[in-house]
Amino acid sequence: MTASEPMWQKEMKHLVMDADTLSQQLDIPRTAFIASDFPLKVAAPFLSRIRPRDIHDPLLKQIMPVDAELHKDPRYTADALDERPRNLSPGLIRKYHGRALLIVTGTCPLHCRYCFRRQFAYNENRPSRNQWRSVLNELRHDKNLREIIFSGGDPLSAPDRYLSWLANMVADIPQVERLRIHTRFPVAIPQRVTSELLGWLSCLSLPVVMVLHINHSNEIDQSVITALHKLRHGGVTLLNQAVLLRDVNDNLTAQQNLCERLFAAGVLPYYLHFPDRVQGTTHFSLSVRRARRLYRQMLNHLPGYLVPRLVMEKPGAHAKTLLMPLNE
Numbered sequence: 001m002t003a004s005e006p007m008w009q010k011e012m013k014h015l016v017m018d019a020d021t022l023s024q025q026l027d028i029p030r031t032a033f034i035a036s037d038f039p040l041k042v043a044a045p046f047l048s049r050i051r052p053r054d055i056h057d058p059l060l061k062q063i064m065p066v067d068a069e070l071h072k073d074p075r076y077t078a079d080a081l082d083e084r085p086r087n088l089s090p091g092l093i094r095k096y097h098g099r100a101l102l103i104v105t106g107t108c109p110l111h112c113r114y115c116f117r118r119q120f121a122y123n124e125n126r127p128s129r130n131q132w133r134s135v136l137n138e139l140r141h142d143k144n145l146r147e148i149i150f151s152g153g154d155p156l157s158a159p160d161r162y163l164s165w166l167a168n169m170v171a172d173i174p175q176v177e178r179l180r181i182h183t184r185f186p187v188a189i190p191q192r193v194t195s196e197l198l199g200w201l202s203c204l205s206l207p208v209v210m211v212l213h214i215n216h217s218n219e220i221d222q223s224v225i226t227a228l229h230k231l232r233h234g235g236v237t238l239l240n241q242a243v244l245l246r247d248v249n250d251n252l253t254a255q256q257n258l259c260e261r262l263f264a265a266g267v268l269p270y271y272l273h274f275p276d277r278v279q280g281t282t283h284f285s286l287s288v289r290r291a292r293r294l295y296r297q298m299l300n301h302l303p304g305y306l307v308p309r310l311v312m313e314k315p316g317a318h319a320k321t322l323l324m325p326l327n328e
Ligand code: SF4
Pocket: 107, 108, 109, 110, 111, 112, 115, 116, 117, 118, 152, 153, 154, 184, 213
């Protein structure tokens, strides 16, 4: 490590990526884990919020490869959202009108077992700077374009100098009005919110919306609250999208606690996603009926502004599908 290396990069070099270490650190039997093509990966700050000796911990369930992943269901596929045909050139996905999604990096600070991109072709999506230039030049011709989304992987895995370069190129497209960044870093490694990150975000000529991905209130400790506070004071709009996961957050108490804790940390709940049908994730699934019943309870127990929209992403659809309109 060099003297000037930021703490978050140090954390990225020491991610826990093997079951032996994880089982020792959490005092959980090694036999509970399986080997997977989508390897175990978790950053230490996230790991520190998992309760030792608790195989049912809601954070552990999100990162632990278990034998249920081997269960095959023909309705579950590798590309559940049919992104491949929309991956128009390296780094670029076009799904929705007026928006373009950039795969900034394939790297993440943790591997979420339910991830819909767990089998994404990241090796075909590593554009060079010149390729980014031509992608963005191409996007200039889309006069309907309003928003660019940094996605991945987790885009904040990339160094700030690189992100700042790409973001300023985006800001140079006259019709683009917003930059959106999807990230799990503020909960995975809160130290990622550095003065360097805040510096380029606040200098950007576009408003920045950060869509966090937090599924359970236990993910939010004081270090996360501090990082979110810095982002908010840096002028970033903070929203959250959670995934509804069986045995992780599929009950009223978990959802209520999450929404209230998010709001206390300055984040608005935005989406609650019905889980995508991705191979290896059947153990997280629940019925639409059950999701709707839970959502009705949320509507009855939370003020409207704290209730995220319950949505499902259907492959090929031009927008997310509302599973329960608020007035139903
Ligand atoms: S951080 Fe995001 S992209 Fe990475 S594994 Fe988790 S959900 Fe998937």
